[in-house]
Amino acid sequence: MxxxxxxxxxxxxxxxxxxxxxDPLPYSLLLPSLLLxxxxxxxxxxxxxxxxxxxxxxxxxxxxxxxxxxxQLPAMSDFRHALLxxxxxxxxxxAGSYAIGLGLALLLNQEMPGRGFYRVALLLPWxxxxxxxxxxxxxxxxxxxxxxxxxxDLVGVGPIFFLGSERWAIFSVIMIKIWRSFPFxxxxxxxxxxxxxxxxxxxAHIDGAGRWQTFRDITLPQIAGISVxxxxxxxIWSVNDFETPWLLTQGGPSNSTxxxxxxxxxYTFTRNDVGTGSAIAFVSLIILMVxxxxxxxxQARSEV
Amino acid sequence: MRDQGxxxxxxxxxxxLLKGAAALGLAxxxxxxxxxxxxxxxxxxxxxxxxxxxxxxxxxKKLVDQFNKANPxxxxxxxxxxxxxxxQTFTTAIGAGTAPDVSTGAAYQSVQFFDQGAVAxxxxxxxxxxxxGELDDFLPGTYERLQYQNHYVALPWxxxxxxxxxxxxxxxxxxxxxxxxxDEFAAAAKALTKGNQYGVVSCGDTLGTHHMYFFxxxxxxxxxxxxxxxxxxxxRNVEALTFFSDLVKAGSVHPxxxxxxxDDAVKAFTQGAAAMLITNPGFETRAPEIADxxxxxxxxxxxxxxxxxxxxxxxxxxxxxxxxxxxxxTFLEWWLSNLTPLWTEGHLTQLPVRKSIASNEYxxxxxxxxxxxxxxxxxxxxxxxxxxxxxxxxxEVEGEGVMQTLVQDLLQGKDVKESMTKADxxxxxxxx
Numbered sequence: 007m008x009x010x011x012x013x014x015x016x017x018x019x020x021x022x023x024x025x026x027x028x029d030p031l032p033y034s035l036l037l038p039s040l041l042l043x044x045x046x047x048x049x050x051x052x053x054x055x056x057x058x059x060x061x062x063x064x065x066x067x068x069x070x071x072x073x074x075x076x077x078q079l080p081a082m083s084d085f086r087h088a089l090l091x092x093x094x095x096x097x098x099x100x101a102g103s104y105a106i107g108l109g110l111a112l113l114l115n116q117e118m119p120g121r122g123f124y125r126v127a128l129l130l131p132w133x134x135x136x137x138x139x140x141x142x143x144x145x146x147x148x149x150x151x152x153x154x155x156x157x158x159d160l161v162g163v164g165p166i167f168f169l170g171s172e173r174w175a176i177f178s179v180i181m182i183k184i185w186r187s188f189p190f191x192x193x194x195x196x197x198x199x200x201x202x203x204x205x206x207x208x209x210a211h212i213d214g215a216g217r218w219q220t221f222r223d224i225t226l227p228q229i230a231g232i233s234v235x236x237x238x239x240x241x242i243w244s245v246n247d248f249e250t251p252w253l254l255t256q257g258g259p260s261n262s263t264x265x266x267x268x269x270x271x272x273y274t275f276t277r278n279d280v281g282t283g284s285a286i287a288f289v290s291l292i293i294l295m296v297x298x299x300x301x302x303x304x305q306a307r308s309e310v
Numbered sequence: 311m312r313d314q315g316x317x318x319x320x321x322x323x324x325x326x327l328l329k330g331a332a333a334l335g336l337a338x339x340x341x342x343x344x345x346x347x348x349x350x351x352x353x354x355x356x357x358x359x360x361x362x363x364x365x366x367x368x369x370x371k372k373l374v375d376q377f378n379k380a381n382p383x384x385x386x387x388x389x390x391x392x393x394x395x396x397x398q399t400f401t402t403a404i405g406a407g408t409a410p411d412v413s414t415g416a417a418y419q420s421v422q423f424f425d426q427g428a429v430a431x432x433x434x435x436x437x438x439x440x441x442x443g444e445l446d447d448f449l450p451g452t453y454e455r456l457q458y459q460n461h462y463v464a465l466p467w468x469x470x471x472x473x474x475x476x477x478x479x480x481x482x483x484x485x486x487x488x489x490x491x492x493d494e495f496a497a498a499a500k501a502l503t504k505g506n507q508y509g510v511v512s513c514g515d516t517l518g519t520h521h522m523y524f525f526x527x528x529x530x531x532x533x534x535x536x537x538x539x540x541x542x543x544x545x546r547n548v549e550a551l552t553f554f555s556d557l558v559k560a561g562s563v564h565p566x567x568x569x570x571x572x573d574d575a576v577k578a579f580t581q582g583a584a585a586m587l588i589t590n591p592g593f594e595t596r597a598p599e600i601a602d603x604x605x606x607x608x609x610x611x612x613x614x615x616x617x618x619x620x621x622x623x624x625x626x627x628x629x630x631x632x633x634x635x636x637x638x639x640t641f642l643e644w645w646l647s648n649l650t651p652l653w654t655e656g657h658l659t660q661l662p663v664r665k666s667i668a669s670n671e672y673x674x675x676x677x678x679x680x681x682x683x684x685x686x687x688x689x690x691x692x693x694x695x696x697x698x699x700x701x702x703x704x705x706e707v708e709g710e711g712v713m714q715t716l717v718q719d720l721l722q723g724k725d726v727k728e729s730m731t732k733a734d735x736x737x738x739x740x741x742x
Contacts, residue, residue: 064401065426148574149566150506151581165506169569171722258514259568259718261711275398277710277740 058284064274068281075285084261085286088269092290095180095251095265096244100237102184107191108233112225114192115199125196132189140253143182144169172262175255179263183250187240194236198229231304238301242294266290352634354386354641357413360393361468361624362658363595369656377644384637386412397709404428404631411632412642417622417692418705420456420464423629425702430628431461435639444647452623452663455692457699464625467646468660471621472520472588473686474607477600480507480585491611492553499562502585509562511584512721517572519713521588522720523620523693525550528609530616532695533707533737540737541696542730549613551716555726568721588619591682592659606681609689621690624660661687703741712736 058075062068079085114125131139146153150165158164168178202225210220248267251257257264257272264272266286274283358370367390374388389410391399396416400423403409409428413419423429436453439445445453452466476488484502489495499509512521526532531546541547557563564584567575572589579587580597586607587593594601609617626645632638652658654672661683662668673679693708694700707713712733719729 063426065404065423065428148569149564149578149583151583167566167569170566171568175569255569256515257711258714259722260715260724272711275395276706278706 054284055288057280058288059281061279061281063278064280071281075281076289078282079285079289084264084269085266087261088264088266088286091176091263092245092265094176095183095247096241098180099183099187099244100240102180103187103191103240104195104233104237106184106188107193108195108229110188110192111195111199112221114196125193128192129189131186132193136186136249137253139186140182140250143178143185144254147178169255170259172260175259175263179251179254182254183244183247186250187243191236191240194232195229198232199225202228234304235301238297238304242297242301245290245293245297266293352384352637354384354412354632354634354638355389355410356386356641356645357389357391357410359391359396359414359416361414361660362652362656366652366656366658369651372655373645373648373651376648377641380644381640384634384640386641400428404629407631409629409631411634411638412626412628412645414467415464415625415627416705417470417624418700418702418708420625420627421458421700422702422705423627424458424461424463428630429463430630430632430635431463432465432628432639432642433462435465435643436462439643447664447666449663449665449668449687455623455694455698455700456625458701463700464627465642465646466623466663467626467649468624468658469621469663469687469690470590470624470660471682471686471690472517472524472590472619473682474524474586474588474610475579475593475604476607477579477582477585477603478605479603480582484585488605488607489610490608492613495610496553496557496560496562499557499586500560503560503562506583508564508584510557510586511564511570511575511578512567512588512717513570513572513575514568514718514721515571515714516708517575517589518567518570518717518721519708520620522551522554522713522717524588524618525554525612527618527620527691527695528616529553529612530614530618532691532697533693534695534697534741536696536698538694538697538701538741540734540741542734542737546614548727548730551720551730552726555720555723558721558723563721568718590659591661591679592657594678595657595659606678606686608681609685617689619686619690620693621687622692623663701741706740707737710740712740 059070059072060068061071061075110128114121114128118124147155147168149155149167150159154168155165158166166174168174206224206228207220210224215223245265246267247265248271251263251265252268255263257268267290270283270286270290272283273279273286277283356374358367360367370390371388374386377386378384391413400409400413400415400419404423404426420429424431436445448466449469452469453462456462456464456466480502481488481498484504486498486501487494489498502509512518523533526547529546529550531544531550533540533542533547535541558567564570564575564578566578570578575584575587576589576593576597578584579589580600594604597604609619611617626642628635628638628642646664649662649664650667650670650672653662653667654670661679662673667673668683673683692700694704716729716733719732720726
């Protein structure tokens, strides 16, 4: 007892720097990173949240209005539309890019000539900078002189003015987003497919399982874990996507392709309503955080 | 008897006093000059929007160099500022305390920033220019418009205007004469529509909204009442936009227009996919390959005998954050008196607000410029019509997207009144 007390007294008598767990060195090494994170993440987060509780513009801060900016959102038709479009955009993109990505991954997982070339070539939509690919797409679909309409003309269809009407614009924005997203799905699915034990397929083959049965009962369950992670990640990237709709349509025509991020931008910078814009941005953030939480939970489960 | 000594002494004293005063004055002036040359306030930041081609920016820089040579106690720096995200550029700078001393800007930039306490009034400079008679050199309705809350919030330096160009070659091929009224315009647009060629091309961005304003103002309409209340649904406006919508429904407007940007519309017109395009002056310099195939229509008479088009008085303004407003004011005054090379060397496509510049042979010898100055400028009106001045919400009405949504609705053939009602409700929210 006395020995313990003496040790404790000795320990307490030591300078803090020498106490185990109280060495300031790790903290001082962390400090620059913490400061940087605070500067570029925490500070804008707090300032953005405070903006969402006020009215006024970026230059002339208005009064504190509490959560009024949040409460008004459900009554705003443009917010409801942007929320709906964000959901449609995300669901279609996740489904479309996953279906194409998985299909191509299954093909590229087979022994075939030029497999290496296809693997690289099919990654191009993911690699090309978005400004280049989206503006190129815009040129290809904007009017009757675009490449797509020239091709449709060869088979006696069109011209279709893809960006000139709401339905076609929504279709075009989603299709181009799928085109930009499928390579990531493909390469991730391919990695997952290659990690499946080949013995399972051999056993299934010996048992007389057909292709569809093998795919349904072996492939899909084996890649289910990575697939859920991919769906959640792609949903986050779709909800968060600014450049695809903005560079193609700027949210038009008639706001038909306006998602939450574009709406937040427009309220903040073109309508000078920084409170509403920040509130929309925070609602988007909450949606993304829920998705991120689901992703982390899934990952934690798979680690267990 | 006069006290000579006092006189003499007084005379000496006066001479001494005068000399002393002169010496003090010189010393003071020198000191002031020294202070200016040594203090940070003598450095001026001049932000000039990209109003013209690359040679415009070069000319702007040259002019600033000339100013610096003529005013050794002030050093102005020229910064060419792109239009993309201009509002964010300025608000960020103002928020960070790094606003320019002087800047050019769009028609309502000054009043918007003045309302937010960022732009300084130029009442003193206006009074000075009025006293010297210099203001008489400005075209009527230019500087007078830049008043808000009994202050002049900027000075005008150029006029931006939209005018209808047409393809002479396509008109000749179709045997159609340039229209002079709305009926002829609709008939010409219809006659020029065949195959993949259309009578008119518009677009879903800001230029498309100018096409709506063109017909509204040409019909004697306006977005506001004389006391500044939103008035989108007045009969003249409804009539004008119904005419615009009828052009769309008749198939005379390029069907891709709702999704087009202004660049796309310009490209379609240049390629001959459309016969008429309302755009800004100087199109022939932007598309020299078709310069001999295009011309400008004369003002088109509306159904009630009105004529008009949309125009803006572009601003040059001082900022509250300027550390030396006197020097900034000196620069502003000098700039306004030495603008001519921006056109003659910089090939600026805006129009001058000063009569002395408009009378330069650069304009009088250019038939298109002369036509615009003689025929279109006198009938041009602003988006504030029928309100006589400017106010901050104008920038939001033009820039926040309500009008873009309206033109996109019309270009998709949606119901005119329904689309206008939606826009009217939004306008009333903006202009409370």
